[in-house]
Amino acid sequence: MYEVEVKVRADHDPVRSNLEAAGATAHGTVEQVDVYFDAPHRDFAARDEALRLREQTESDGPRTVLTYKGPRLEEATKTRTEHETMVGSRDEMQAALTALGFSTAARVEKTRERYAFEDCTITLDHVAGVGEFVEVEATVTEDAIERAQDRVTETLEELGLADSERLQTSYLELLASDSGQ
């Protein structure tokens, strides 16, 4: 699958009002703790790849998801290849990755408020140590990438965020630059 995504820095209150006025469906708030890995055989940052182990705490308890993100294929909407699966044990997965030579690069903690609007997912992220962000995202098959890129851009306009600067940097990169790394 491909992830088509735009991220902007924006205060949540006006966006939340616009989402409610537009009839978006609220899907609750989750806590996410993301651990990003460095690879033993590749420079993930230079190659624009990422490997992430996410623990997400929902109302029915925590669940863990492993995600590989491939290099960006398109800049404006950060389209990437993504391979993602639920895993049963975060500790065992992290131990296996460590034994294979992967090492913990960074930890990103955030509160994520989720909405669904037409075929897009909108998230209002409060990232610990970095601030408030809004992401508009669609996950699609290869033949639907262009249509999804248009939809993501239209949705951003509908939320009053057309003029917001699109961030190409990940939370990981933002955290690194904020802490002067």
Next chain:
Amino acid sequence: MYEVEVKVRADHDPVRSNLEAAGATAHGTVEQVDVYFDAPHRDFAARDEALRLREQTESDGPRTVLTYKGPRLEEATKTRTEHETMVGSRDEMQAALTALGFSTAARVEKTRERYAFEDCTITLDHVAGVGEFVEVEATVTEDAIERAQDRVTETLEELGLADSERLQTSYLELLASDSGQ
């Protein structure tokens, strides 16, 4: 956790009788399809490591498990570090590993009949293209390795397999040698 394991080549019929006479509990038969990976940055065979994605079909449907096996710490009982977790999607996990540079090294298919006897697991494996084997195994924490090594050996004696030659080779290695690789 540590896996303490002995494997012997043995016909299943007499072992099954001994298991039943000893009061072992039958836990049914499963089909296992194992995919082993080569690493992009290490020679797993030379380092005596393995990375395996197993799809196991039980009565309630298939489930997938990812396992990293570390080098043998002790020869007679093939004690190893093992990190194992259930994964939600075999295809996504395999795609992520492939994107990270891991490649499929081999595929092993077997029918596994499972028994529990005291604190050991006994499996009667019919490996496609290789033959019939019996494994006696215990999964334990570090402080219980020695006790488990004794128990595995005693259980092997109780099953009438004390004189059978202990195989140090994996099914993967047996398959490779049988096919003249």
